[in-house]
Amino acid sequence: TTMAAGTRVAAWVISPAVLAYTGGTAATADVPADEFGEAVAAYRDGRLDEAIERIRRVVDRDRNDPDALWNLGLWTAEAGRLEDALGAWLRYREVAPEDWKARAKLVQAYQALERNSDRDRERDALRSLWASGQNAGLTSMPVFCRDQFVSAGRPVFAMEWFEAGGARPVLLEFRVVGEDGKPVDAYVLASWDDHNDVAWDDAPNSRPHRTYQLARTGRGGRETIAWYQGEPDYERVRLDVKKDLARRAARD
Secondary structure, three states: OOOOOOOOOOOOOOOHHHHOOOOOOOOOOOOOHHHHHHHHHHHHOOOHHHHHHHHHHHHHHOOOOHHHHHHHHHHHHHOOOHHHHHHHHHHHHHHOOOOHHHHHHHHHHHHHOOOHHHHHHHHHHHHHHHHHOOOHHHHOOOEEEEEEEEEOOEEEEEEEEOOOOOOOOEEEEEEEEOOOOOEEEEEEEEOOHHHHHHHHHHOOOOOOOOEEEEEEEEOOEEEEEEEEEOOOOHHHHHHHHHHHHHHHHHHO
């Protein structure tokens, strides 16, 4: 997609279905419009280091430019400069506190940095904001992207549901992206009412923990990967997804 100066560039490190954002601000008087444009052009041409250098100069001249800060966060994350990405998104949240997507990016950044207590704080705040109904844009979203990683050479986006309901409440979905950038597989963590009804019928006096199933859907049909008694910790499910991806990659 062609991007003009003053807009944000999408990258694989952001879930296009959930976190895509367009629009933006014009260059300020002391920041040449072509500087931002050259950064965008460098990124689109695959010159990531140059793009980061140029967009950083834009930020150095105007630390209140939300579009420059957003792109700086995306591009430094893509380059593996996670602390730089975290700094860009922390600053972005100061500049645009009403934009819930910044908090989602902070959840992802803290996850990548293994700062789980900070991750959980931001996640809890995001979920509380969703539940409050105070942010219309956020409240309209059923899910958010809480984590992004690469496993067995495949980008994976971990989506978390804000509210699990119905006969088959879904908690998490790990979307695996193929070489063409499109989803090819999904690992879904859900809890089926009929599975739990059977378990409770077998042990009516003990009422065991609710059962959760991790299943892969996509190429080759549907396959159960793991069962859990009680809601599993996110890190445990994430590890099971990575193990199965490695297993499938070795087999293929």
